[in-house]
Each structure stands twice: as structure tokens, then as C-alpha cells.
Amino acid sequence: MSIEPFNIIKMKSELKYSIGIDLGGTFIKFGLVCSNGELLYEGTLPTEANISSDKVIDNLIIAVRDVLMYAKLHQIVPIGVGIGTPGIVDRTHRIILGGAENIAGWSNIHLSEIMEKACGLPVWVNNDANMMGLGEQAFGVAKNFSDVLFLTIGTGIGGAIIIDNKLFGGYNNRGAELGHTPLIADGIPCACGSVGCLEAYASTTALIRQFKSLSEEAEVIYKEEVTGKLIIQLYLENNNIAVEVLDAHCKYLGRGIAGFVNVFSPQRVVLGGGISECGNFYIEKINEAMQKHVVSACAVNTEICAAQLGNKAGTLGSAQWAFNCSTK
Ligand SMILES: [Zn+2]
Numbered sequence: 127m128s129i130e131p132f133n134i135i136k137m138k139s140e141l142k143y144s145i146g147i148d149l150g151g152t153f154i155k156f157g158l159v160c161s162n163g164e165l166l167y168e169g170t171l172p173t174e175a176n177i178s179s180d181k182v183i184d185n186l187i188i189a190v191r192d193v194l195m196y197a198k199l200h201q202i203v204p205i206g207v208g209i210g211t212p213g214i215v216d217r218t219h220r221i222i223l224g225g226a227e228n229i230a231g232w233s234n235i236h237l238s239e240i241m242e243k244a245c246g247l248p249v250w251v252n253n254d255a256n257m258m259g260l261g262e263q264a265f266g267v268a269k270n271f272s273d274v275l276f277l278t279i280g281t282g283i284g285g286a287i288i289i290d291n292k293l294f295g296g297y298n299n300r301g302a303e304l305g306h307t308p309l310i311a312d313g314i315p316c317a318c319g320s321v322g323c324l325e326a327y328a329s330t331t332a333l334i335r336q337f338k339s340l341s342e343e344a345e346v347i348y349k350e351e352v353t354g355k356l357i358i359q360l361y362l363e364n365n366n367i368a369v370e371v372l373d374a375h376c377k378y379l380g381r382g383i384a385g386f387v388n389v390f391s392p393q394r395v396v397l398g399g400g401i402s403e404c405g406n407f408y409i410e411k412i413n414e415a416m417q418k419h420v421v422s423a424c425a426v427n428t429e430i431c432a433a434q435l436g437n438k439a440g441t442l443g444s445a446q447w448a449f450n451c452s453t454k
Contacts, residue, residue: 259286261443380415
């Protein structure tokens with residue numbers, strides 16, 4: 127029998143476990159996470175967002191109970207639950223205030239309180255993009271960096287700001303809406319009610335809209351569904367329209383990021399969402415555009431990179447959020 131050195135025994139005893147939940151409009155992804163970043167158990171459930179907020183809460187409770195069963199079998203006691211949800215969360219009051227269009231009735235939900243009563247564990251809630259950013263900073267491509275910006279490029283643009291190892295959400299967690307940074311004065315309308323936001327110009331939805339509009343003008347019809355992936359494929363084949371819209375997309379995104387770098391001077395700008403996985407050329411194009419607009423002294427320590435954790439970022443980040451909150 128070998129005897130483990132004292133420092134290894136000490137390290138093991140310091141490991142903690144928490145439950146991370148990534149609540150999306152279609153699926154609830156969840157898992158049991160160790161404080162060293164290991165995902166010990168994971169599962170997925172349909173959100174059933176179109177039914178009711180009560181149904182969504184029932185499904186979240188099923189997810190927690192499922193993890194607790196696994197944990198009990200392995201004699202693990204999680205310290206609590208972290209949940210990343212769409213919408214605005216008042217962190218202090220642990221309530222979802224609203225702003226989550228993809229879940230029916232998802233406003234004024236006292237989620238922490240309801241879940242704690244049902245599951246018997248502390249529950250901490252935060253915005254989903256914040257949780258993805260935290261996941262990348264704790265366990266992904268921005269690990270070991272204290273100052274990080276995260277952007278998820280998809281239907282919209284979500285963001286997270288981490289300053290000195292802490293998530294920054296503004297007073298009462300009402301800020302960090304990076305996608306709604308005004309980019310173009312008198313620009314096109316945005317989902318938030320304003321005009322000319324970064325999201326309205328540089329989301330994947332905007333890229334597809336611009337591609338379809340130019341294709342229609344050129345009387346080119348695509349039989350398959352136009353997606354970000356198709357546009358990237360056509361770009362790599364040197365298709366004129368794809369080149370034009372992707373160039374514009376990267377220009378807008380680079381310009382938006384330059385603004386963030388001028389303010390926060392982060393060490394890493396992490397780009398998530400499906401399109402960020404398309405290759406180095408994409409990151410390089412955005413970096414080129416960013417460098418054109420940034421105050422160079424602000425960007426000396428900044429590197430733009432693609433997210434690393436894919437669809438696990440939300441689960442891992444939510445679990446990390448539970449670790450952070452439990453030690454406060
Ligand atoms: Zn907006």
C-alpha cells in the first residue's frame with residue numbers, strides 16, 4: 127500500500143463540488159463540477175420554455191435532483207447550485223427581473239428561493255453570458271488571466287466583464303450589456319428598442335440578414351438554409367457576397383471590441399458562439415479590425431481568442447459561480 131504525501135492529501139481535501147446549470151431556451155444543460163474544473167457528471171433536459179415558467183422551474187428541480195442522486199452514490203456533497211439564465215438577474219435579490227424573450231413568463235421569478243426550498247441547497251443565479259465568460263476564465267482559454275472580456279456571438283451578442291478576477295455587472299448587476307453598445311448613430315433598429323447597437327450589426331443573425339439581402343439583390347437563390355456555417359464555407363470558397371458580409375461583420379465586431387479594450391484593457395477578449403469556432407482566420411480578421419480602431423497603449427496586453435469550452439462553458443461557469451458565492 128502506498129502512502130500519499132501530505133500535500134496530495136491536503137489538495138484532495140480542499141476540492142469542492144457544485145452543481146452547474148445552463149438554462150437555455152431549448153435545453154437545460156447541467157452537471158456536477160469539481161473545483162479543479164472536472165465535469166464529473168452531466169445531463170441535458172428539454173427546457174419546455176413554451177409551456178410556462180413553472181414548467182421550466184420543475185425541470186430545473188429535476189436536473190438538480192438528478193445530479194444529487196449521482197453525488198450521493200459517490201459520497202459527494204455539493205456546496206450549492208449555480209444557474210445561468212437568460213435575462214437580467216438582480217444578483218442581490220436573486221430574482222430574474224425579465225428580458226428573457228425565449229422563455230415564456232420568465233420575469234419576476236424568485237428563482238433562488240424557490241429552488242432552495244425544493245432542493246435543500248444554496249442556489250445562486252446569474253446571467254447566462256456572464257456564466258459562460260466566468261467558465262472560460264476559470265477553466266478555459268482565459269484561465270490564469272484576471273482581466274477578461276467575453277462575447278458570445280449568436281442570435282444576439284451577450285457579454286461578460288471580469289475585472290481583477292471578479293465578474294463586473296454594474297450597480298445591482300444591471301450592466302455589462304456589451305451587445306447593446308451603440309455603434310452606429312441613426313443605425314438600424316435593435317431588439318433592445320434602440321438603434322445601431324453592436325448586436326444589430328455583428329451578431330450571426332445580422333450576418334445572415336445581410337447575406338440574404340445581398341443575395342436577393344444579386345438574384346442568387348440558395349436551396350439550403352442560410353446559416354453562419356454556410357456563409358463561412360462560401361467565404362472560404364471566395365464567394366463575393368460571403369466575403370463582403372463577413373468582412374463587414376469582422377469590421378463591426380473589431381470596432382466594437384476596440385471600444386471595450388479602450389475602456390477595460392483586458393488581457394483576453396474571448397469570443398464564443400458557433401461562429402467563433404470557424405478557424406483562426408476569423409479571429410485574425412477581427413483582431414486586424416480592432417487594431418485599426420483601438421488606442422494602441424490600451425491593447426498592448428490584449429489578445430483576442432476563440433472560446434475553448436464550447437457548450438460546456440455555461441455549466442462550468444455556473445458551477446464556478448456557486449464556488450465564488452459560497453466563499454463570500
Ligand atoms: Zn440594442
